[in-house]
Amino acid sequence: MTALTAARDLFTTSFGREPEGVWSAPGRVNLIGEHTDYNEGFVLPFAIQHRTYAAVAFNGTGDIRVESTFADSQVVAHLDELDGIFPTAPGEAPGVPEWSAYVLGVAWALRALRPDAPLTGVDIAIASDVPIGAGLSSSAAIEGAVASALNDLWELGLDPVTLAQVGRKAENEAVGAPTGIMDQMSSMLGRPDAATFIDCRSLEAKSVPTGFRDAGLEVLVIDTQVTHAHSTGGYRERRESCERGAQLLGIRSLRDASVSDLPRAAEIMDDVTFRRVRHIVTENQRVLATVAALTEQGPRAIGDLLVASHASMRDDFEISVAELDTAVDAALENGAIGARMTGGGFGGAAIALVAHADLPRVSDAVEQAFADAGFTAPHIFTVSPSEGPRRDA
Known part of the structure; x- marks a missing residue:
């Protein structure tokens, strides 16, 4: 059963009628640019083919009723009560x-x-095929699907960047996860065969063709099965x-620091x-x-940059784990052009840029390395740059 069908069936079973529509939004892989988003820096993610689906219809009340295939119970909240539930205090669990x-x-x-908009109650059923906890932004996919549905049904007329900001507010202030806006922007602005270059200060974005398909390359995701949660302490x-670093340098954010500032920072x-x-x-x-x-030389030229990014996250930012390092090392030793962990870290997934012909060898080597280390077997699959939110039914 597809996630689209699962969302529609859950809606029908839970609410006793057909939804008025089904909307979806993609997860994302971050090609490079980790933890730079909340520092007002640069990121280069792409939306993936894995999506979250929201089947939605008005219910004639002031309530929002929510069901999900990954939870047993229905959650109900009145629209007028949401201000009493949110925001969530930093470090606290949502209400x-x-x-x-x-x-x-x-x-x-x-x-x-x-x-001032006259918003009315809705029923929502959620299903997804975005792996949860793998660093592929299952949360932004939920936010994007729901925001797109409500934007249409409530006739708000909001543009994709504004809806991305809505998703970030939900994640930061409702869930209590101190993430930046990369995930939501990537999901909302996804294009086939392209990554999205985002300036997280200005929110300017442009599509950057990846050239993976023409170069015979695949992006291999290695989900370590080590789950993480952005709202936790690390x-x-x-x-x-x-x-703290920006404050010590006397700048607004680390976006304003350059490599030439690092000697002073060290002092x-x-x-x-x-x-x-x-x-x-x-x-x-x-x-x-x-x-x-990517623009001037093509995708085979980015391998060393991916490797350097992983080393920096492993050694300087210290957000990698043994499983991620094993995945990256095994992929590189067996022919990957480049590899790095992706996402917030402390678990989740690594990505490897691999020639199509080398996929079996790289995949087998990673699985063997995990077995040799006594780790849980990884979930390995390919992803491709895909489109952003859409109405599916």
């Missing part, structure tokens, strides 16, 4: 089950944006270190803060270099 906070948080953020600590910062800063500064440069390489 509703976390999975539903992504959905209800979008409704709350839309009401805050358009307080992510928050990294963000606080970046804010005025403790070792940990300096290494966090060094990752962000050099990662921004790697994103710009990757865009240039």
